[in-house]
Amino acid sequence: METITRTKIVDVLKSEAYGTTVNVKGWVRTRRGSKQVSFIALNDGSTINNVQIVVDVEKLGEEYLKPITTGACISVNGELVKSQGQGQNVEIQATEIQIYGTADPATYPLQKKGHSLEFLREIAHLRPRTNTFGAVFRIRHNMAIAIHKFFHERGFFYFHTPIITASDCEGAGQMFQVTTMNLYDLKKDENGSIVYEDDFFGKQASLTVSGQLEGELAAMSLGAIYTFGPTFRAENSNTPRHLAEFWMIEPEVAFNEIAENMQLAEDFIKYCIQWALDNCMDDIQFLNNMFDKELIERLQFVLKHNFIRLPYTEGVKILEEAVAKGHKFEFPIFWGADLASEHERYLVEEHFKCPVILTDYPKEIKSFYMKQNEDGKTVRAMDVLFPKIGEIIGGSQREEDYEKLARRASEMGVPEKDIWWYMDTRRFGTAPHSGFGLGFERLLLFVTGMTNIRDVIPFPRTPNNAEF
Amino acid sequence: METITRTKIVDVLKSEAYGTTVNVKGWVRTRRGSKQVSFIALNDGSTINNVQIVVDVEKLGEEYLKPITTGACISVNGELVKSQGQGQNVEIQATEIQIYGTADPATYPLQKKGHSLEFLREIAHLRPRTNTFGAVFRIRHNMAIAIHKFFHERGFFYFHTPIITASDCEGAGQMFQVTTMNLYDLKKDENGSIVYEDDFFGKQASLTVSGQLEGELAAMSLGAIYTFGPTFRAENSNTPRHLAEFWMIEPEVAFNEIAENMQLAEDFIKYCIQWALDNCMDDIQFLNNMFDKELIERLQFVLKHNFIRLPYTEGVKILEEAVAKGHKFEFPIFWGADLASEHERYLVEEHFKCPVILTDYPKEIKSFYMKQNEDGKTVRAMDVLFPKIGEIIGGSQREEDYEKLARRASEMGVPEKDIWWYMDTRRFGTAPHSGFGLGFERLLLFVTGMTNIRDVIPFPRTPNNAEF
Numbered sequence A, B: 001m002e003t004i005t006r007t008k009i010v011d012v013l014k015s016e017a018y019g020t021t022v023n024v025k026g027w028v029r030t031r032r033g034s035k036q037v038s039f040i041a042l043n044d045g046s047t048i049n050n051v052q053i054v055v056d057v058e059k060l061g062e063e064y065l066k067p068i069t070t071g072a073c074i075s076v077n078g079e080l081v082k083s084q085g086q087g088q089n090v091e092i093q094a095t096e097i098q099i100y101g102t103a104d105p106a107t108y109p110l111q112k113k114g115h116s117l118e119f120l121r122e123i124a125h126l127r128p129r130t131n132t133f134g135a136v137f138r139i140r141h142n143m144a145i146a147i148h149k150f151f152h153e154r155g156f157f158y159f160h161t162p163i164i165t166a167s168d169c170e171g172a173g174q175m176f177q178v179t180t181m182n183l184y185d186l187k188k189d190e191n192g193s194i195v196y197e198d199d200f201f202g203k204q205a206s207l208t209v210s211g212q213l214e215g216e217l218a219a220m221s222l223g224a225i226y227t228f229g230p231t232f233r234a235e236n237s238n239t240p241r242h243l244a245e246f247w248m249i250e251p252e253v254a255f256n257e258i259a260e261n262m263q264l265a266e267d268f269i270k271y272c273i274q275w276a277l278d279n280c281m282d283d284i285q286f287l288n289n290m291f292d293k294e295l296i297e298r299l300q301f302v303l304k305h306n307f308i309r310l311p312y313t314e315g316v317k318i319l320e321e322a323v324a325k326g327h328k329f330e331f332p333i334f335w336g337a338d339l340a341s342e343h344e345r346y347l348v349e350e351h352f353k354c355p356v357i358l359t360d361y362p363k364e365i366k367s368f369y370m371k372q373n374e375d376g377k378t379v380r381a382m383d384v385l386f387p388k389i390g391e392i393i394g395g396s397q398r399e400e401d402y403e404k405l406a407r408r409a410s411e412m413g414v415p416e417k418d419i420w421w422y423m424d425t426r427r428f429g430t431a432p433h434s435g436f437g438l439g440f441e442r443l444l445l446f447v448t449g450m451t452n453i454r455d456v457i458p459f460p461r462t463p464n465n466a467e468f
Helices: A117-122 A131-153 A212-222 A258-279 A281-290 A295-304 A312-324 A341-352 A402-411 A420-427 A440-448 B117-122 B131-153 B212-222 B258-279 B281-290 B295-304 B312-324 B341-352 B402-411 B420-427 B440-448
Strands: A021-033 A037-043 A051-056 A073-082 A090-101 A177-179 A205-207 A224-232 A245-254 A308-311 A356-362 A378-386 A390-397 A433-439 B021-033 B037-043 B051-056 B073-082 B090-101 B177-179 B205-207 B224-232 B245-254 B308-311 B356-362 B378-386 B390-397 B433-439
Touching: A021 A051, A021 A090, A037 A073, A051 A073, A117 A131, A131 A224, A131 A258, A131 A281, A131 A440, A131 B131, A131 B212, A212 A224, A212 A245, A212 A420, A212 A433, A212 B131, A224 B224, A245 A258, A245 A440, A258 A281, A258 A295, A258 A356, A258 A378, A258 A390, A258 A433, A258 A440, A281 A295, A281 A440, A295 A440, A308 A312, A308 A341, A312 A341, A312 A356, A312 A378, A341 A356, A341 A378, A341 A390, A378 A433, A390 A440, A402 A420, A433 A440, B021 B051, B021 B090, B037 B073, B051 B073, B117 B131, B131 B224, B131 B258, B131 B281, B131 B440, B212 B224, B212 B245, B212 B420, B212 B433, B245 B258, B245 B440, B258 B281, B258 B295, B258 B356, B258 B378, B258 B390, B258 B433, B258 B440, B281 B295, B281 B440, B295 B440, B308 B312, B308 B341, B312 B341, B312 B356, B312 B378, B341 B356, B341 B378, B341 B390, B378 B433, B390 B440, B402 B420, B433 B440
Parallel strands: A051 A090, A308 A356, B051 B090, B308 B356
Antiparallel strands: A021 A037, A021 A073, A037 A051, A073 A090, A177 A205, A177 B177, A224 A245, A245 A433, A356 A378, A378 A390, A390 A433, B021 B037, B021 B073, B037 B051, B073 B090, B177 B205, B224 B245, B245 B433, B356 B378, B378 B390, B390 B433
16 A cells, blocks of 8 residues: 555545545544445544545455444545535545454444443443544543643643642541552551551552642742642542542642632633633534533633622522522521532522622631631632532632631641641741632533533543443 | 732843832842841742842831841832842832741741752752752743643643553552552451452552553544653652652554654654743753753753664664673673663763664563564564663554454463453554653653752652652
8 A cells, every 4th residue: 555644634624635645544433335335434533523435346345345344443545535425525535445453343332323321431441432532532631731721821830749648638538548568467566556667658648639738838939830630539429420530720829819819710711611612612512412402502601701709608698588489409508508519509500690609608618728707707718600510619718827727727627747848838938829629520521511520531430440 | 008910020020111110929038238228039939030129228127127038928019120230130129018928047947058959858848949949840840831732732632541540451560559448457258368349449459550551542542642640650769760659641642653653752852852941941041050060951962963763683782892892881781681771871872972762672571562573572662762861761662463462461471351441452443553651750850950850849759758
């Protein structure tokens, strides 16, 4: 076969160089046709769109074409011609085809017919070959790029906080333990306590639940930083909203107070959504048509509106009024309650019909490091609430006062010996600062319209599942 | 104090708006002066350069200025004026100063005098406040941005391979076990084997040593992908070149053969180095002056030369000739030997005086997944060897033939039941493909000139060390 430099299908489909000879390589989505002519829909992952390969059956040989079935991988030389049919502008009249790899129709799991998302989760190693997951993972890539671009353009530094940690300061529930000890021969002291001095790190270690505290250290020196890395929760939650391993983005900014933090969060999320609409429209359109007819509308809606800023106390009033007027919630609503998803969605979807940033929560339901308001009851927390998703961002201004922070840490049972290094930022050159966290997969649920978080990460880790 | 929008010091130093009033915020590096005038060198992390604040002592009050010592955090309003002294173009004549946080000179560890890198490692939570680590971490950020830009511009998709895995297919040495089991109450079967069914994932799980195998799955559907994530090795190696937790970049490309893989690696690394020279010159210049007078020269050298492509067999011949001529190596050199760092550096630094891509290694010293050459003895591996660093990239064309791959996996003791999903890429629509891995911190050693890998990652994890 003649060697011609390969063109990606995304570029071929934009080309108008009719009459030139091109090479494309990819995987067969379908092959159909007659005794005379065969039509191959070929995809190489560069775009959701296939290029149509037109084959003169007699010329290439019926026997030769036989193994070219769904899933086979081929290389095609041919002439780029204006498409006869609808849809695409171009197609390729094949002159030569090389078969790289076949896919036996009797065993290849991805045949033409549609597959349930549940079935595809079981073959996560093959599902990126489907239109749906090709679209989702291209969007996932683009969202990561948008995140780095957004922060880089604003002078933030990408900062790698540690994955393995010896402290559980966030206290965000159960953690995964990391060890190299021989579990068949655990060393114990006279009281029967496991001795960790021979473990790899010489002490008990686990996987991080948040990079925020280390991120604050960095912000208090580099000024503005963001993290973007994997985060772990060992909660036994088998829900469409929970993963044991997920990716989180956590910006942290010296000198920002809560108002600037809210603006940063709003600008950030709008930038990402705008990027998706500008760069992933083919994929989003597909997902809109297949899964969620209101997806594009919802993305555009968020861009058009200023997010409402609302103190928690006023939010609770609105919810209480709704109850008084006969609205039924499953969970009780009262000042001091942690809002349930139904409450958040009522505010966003029914009352304001707009994303809401809820602020100034009761200190009892928030972490020790949040800046205490002068009322003695609330802290400068902020949660960004989105339609369909509920909380998409959680953040706060941080308590910069050493004494107040130490008191609150002690009240909430965080031992100072575990956070001496964190306290040092308040001891030496403290300053107002703020930050927030965005669960990457939550953002992806919103942007793709998918409803199960296992469908927006390549290889989901959940209770009893660490396949591939 | 009057509220004026803050300007970052990196922007102030570029400004020529003499006479305007500005606000800067940051940490005091030094304060010196006389009874009449005080000079504060202020840094906010946005650049290695400080802005000089000139203070009329009488006007602001000697007592008020007293706590403004090294490490204190302040906000300054003042007039931007043309600098009287050398170095900077501008300085700020302070009109108002607000002290956010002091830093008691008796306890603040980062005083004016230089500190050893060893000492700074022990206060990794504060070391980003030094010139050296500010420079290193700004460069680290920029290298991450360069990596994403390089691949995004070439149509690669960023792909998140799992961190927690239930398979050790790479066999790359010891792994960290991840568990939620109660180690005080391990369930065992009648043979005394630990029963993992109650562990979080229902089986034994550990931290990934490489995302390559999952990356190949993605390349065989999306075409061209790259990973960029944390990777773990539980080797008990206390050396300046090893970390237990490090970040790795692993591109994988369908249809690329070894020659294209080599070109991609060369283009990639040159792009990163060019980006560093274009975007981080202040920081690199500082490191060049402080630590390594040949740093800039070495970076420019790599850009100017085409990397040598050399088969392993020829490399060994060159080394054997060197030995014959009297060159002494610590380790013996013969065909079949795994090259030691001294061998690699001889080829790069003494023989060719140029980066070298060594290819076609003996199959015995390489992984099961590498494409087997027709000689039956070698595989299409490639290692990129760099001055000072040695191996900076390792990669290969992958074996795409199902039978050959299965045979080699079995010979090398990789159980097919553990890699059935990987084998599926060869079973269904296989194709030639290639990829490589770059240790992010190795790249940073090269670009920063630092010599200990613990000094290019914010919080190094090594045996007996998981602080912060």
